[in-house]
Amino acid sequence: MQRPNDTSTIERSVKVETHRQPMPPRERLERIFAVEHLDALYGGKPAIKDVSMDVYKNLVTAIIGPSGCGKSTFIRCLNRMNDLIPSFSQTGSIRYHGQDITDPGVDPVAVRRNIGMVFQRPNPFPKSIQDNVAWGLKVLGLKDNLDERVERALTQAALWDEVKDRLKASALSLSGGQQQRLCIARAIAVEPDVVLMDEPASALDPIATAAIEQLMHSLKSEYTFVIVTHNMQQAARVADMTAFFSISRGEEGQRWGELVEYDATEKIFTAPSDKRTEDYVTGRFG
Numbered sequence: 160m161q162r163p164n165d166t167s168t169i170e171r172s173v174k175v176e177t178h179r180q181p182m183p184p185r186e187r188l189e190r191i192f193a194v195e196h197l198d199a200l201y202g203g204k205p206a207i208k209d210v211s212m213d214v215y216k217n218l219v220t221a222i223i224g225p226s227g228c229g230k231s232t233f234i235r236c237l238n239r240m241n242d243l244i245p246s247f248s249q250t251g252s253i254r255y256h257g258q259d260i261t262d263p264g265v266d267p268v269a270v271r272r273n274i275g276m277v278f279q280r281p282n283p284f285p286k287s288i289q290d291n292v293a294w295g296l297k298v299l300g301l302k303d304n305l306d307e308r309v310e311r312a313l314t315q316a317a318l319w320d321e322v323k324d325r326l327k328a329s330a331l332s333l334s335g336g337q338q339q340r341l342c343i344a345r346a347i348a349v350e351p352d353v354v355l356m357d358e359p360a361s362a363l364d365p366i367a368t369a370a371i372e373q374l375m376h377s378l379k380s381e382y383t384f385v386i387v388t389h390n391m392q393q394a395a396r397v398a399d400m401t402a403f404f405s406i407s408r409g410e411e412g413q414r415w416g417e418l419v420e421y422d423a424t425e426k427i428f429t430a431p432s433d434k435r436t437e438d439y440v441t442g443r444f445g
């Protein structure tokens with residue numbers, strides 16, 4: 160007697176459910192960032208060179224590429240987070256709603272008020288769950304309806320039901336996945352325009368990962384997300400647009416990251432224009 164065909168089961172079990180809707184034509188999309196000829200350097204050595212790309216409003220944009228190609232450097236440029244690194248410098252322009260945020264006259268704190276960030280490792284403050292979410296609101300002096308705003312952010316971050324009876328408990332008593340959703344709630348409580356996420360799910364289990372992907376999908380009518388991920392399936396599931404960065408090598412052993420290809424996620428994963436993208440998304444890289 161023939162054994163049942165295992166392959167089809169495996170194929171079925173890894174089939175990814177996508178949250179994406181068909182992309183509207185690019186000319187109908189609103190540009191939120193226009194990045195032009197961006198070079199980012201540490202100690203005078205380029206980490207990324209000549210990156211030009213637009214980021215569109217109310218979409219999820221994924222940044223993918225091998226380790227060290229400058230993904231984190233790039234998204235930290237989008238909210239002036241690299242300013243905190245003394246050896247950092249940059250050239251080129253990043254217009255955010257038309258204003259060049261690389262201009263030294265622009266207040267980085269005001270930039271970060273509109274462009275929030277969630278990091279790879281959850282970093283809640285050693286305070287209560289409630290105080291973590293209310294923190295940014297208090298800094299901004301938004302003291303009206305504080306409880307309602309906290310509830311709204313926790314609900315949007317798909318955490319409210321799990322914490323509503325323990326809001327005064329320490330944030331550090333939550334699980335890793337809950338802490339990461341708390342950090343998302345903290346980032347969205349101040350109602351930013353853009354949320355940047357640097358590998359937000361890399362330390363999470365598949366259930367917490369799915370919850371984060373689901374919440375990006377359900378919140379993108381209100382926010383614009385830019386997410387760095389090493390997980391190809393995650394990019395394919397959540398992102399409308401995908402940018403593939405790779406490492407270029409100079410004659411004297413210098414290495415820097417560059418943007419190889421940027422297009423609708425469907426195109427990047429099914430019919431990329433560049434051989435390097437194809438090798439990476441099909442796992443032939445390296």
Ligand SMILES: Nc1ncnc2c1ncn2[C@@H]1O[C@H](COP(=O)(O)OP(=O)(O)OP(=O)(O)O)[C@@H](O)[C@H]1O
Pocket residue numbers: 201206224225226227228229230231232233244246416
């Ligand atoms: N604070 C820093 N000081 C000096 N060099 C840095 C700093 N941060 C990053 N770099 C360098 O810049 C380059 C790009 O690093 P980056 O962290 O942006 O890459 P990445 O694509 O996010 O990598 P990974 O996938 O491993 O997170 C690397 O060569 C790295 O060593």
Ligand SMILES: [Mg+2]
Pocket residue numbers: 230231232357
């Ligand atoms: Mg990184």
